Amino acid sequence: MLSIMDKAAQDLNYQSMLNINFKLTIFLLSIFSLVCQPQKSDSRLTKYSDHSDSLIVKSYSGETPPTYLQKLTKVVDSISSHANISVRSIEAIIPATGEEMLEYYNLTFNDSTYKYFSIIDSVIVKNAADNKYGFLPKYLMLNQFVDGEYADGYFDNLENIIIRNKKNVCRIYSNLPIEKVKRIQNLMRKYCK
Numbered sequence: 001m002l003s004i005m006d007k008a009a010q011d012l013n014y015q016s017m018l019n020i021n022f023k024l025t026i027f028l029l030s031i032f033s034l035v036c037q038p039q040k041s042d043s044r045l046t047k048y049s050d051h052s053d054s055l056i057v058k059s060y061s062g063e064t065p066p067t068y069l070q071k072l073t074k075v076v077d078s079i080s081s082h083a084n085i086s087v088r089s090i091e092a093i094i095p096a097t098g099e100e101m102l103e104y105y106n107l108t109f110n111d112s113t114y115k116y117f118s119i120i121d122s123v124i125v126k127n128a129a130d131n132k133y134g135f136l137p138k139y140l141m142l143n144q145f146v147d148g149e150y151a152d153g154y155f156d157n158l159e160n161i162i163i164r165n166k167k168n169v170c171r172i173y174s175n176l177p178i179e180k181v182k183r184i185q186n187l188m189r190k191y192c193k
Contacts, residue, residue, distance in 0.1 A: 068093065072103060091135055091138065101146070108150075131165055137175075140169070
């Protein structure tokens with residue numbers, strides 16, 4: 001029989017192994033994204049509504065801004081180590097492209113990272129519902145990338161947010177690029193008359 005201390009040591013070794021596997025997966029994904037992603041022009045950094053790097057870019061003057069995966073990994077590491085994390089850091093990882101959505105949703109495929117996905121997603125939904133910072137416009141534009149099980153929850157959350165904060169949602173929606181909110185047009189027509 002194993003003593004309580006032996007069992008705790010085994011659990012700790014297992015957790016350490018999961019953490020190493022997660023970091024290795026994130027590292028490999030970042031290498032893959034660097035190799036496989038076409039270069040983007042610098043003009044993408046000038047529009048707030050087109051990407052989530054806008055808040056981060058200003059603090060990196062002259063340096064290459066962190067990739068989405070680096071920002072996501074930093075947030076997950078901060079949550080896992082119980083470090084303080086800014087709401088702006090969470091806002092910066094709201095997916096703004098299909099590739100970012102895949103990287104974000106990949107957190108759900110591993111038992112050790114699913115809890116971080118749940119935490120991050122609940123913070124995003126709460127701040128979008130409260131119309132804090134830039135969460136709401138980014139959450140509205142997220143519609144273009146959601147599918148499957150996540151889409152079901154997303155559209156339910158979105159409708160609740162609209163009902164709760166109709167005036168602000170309708171105002172913000174009317175200022176977003178139409179091509180980024182096509183999938184929610186019918187829902188918005190229902191509430192924004």
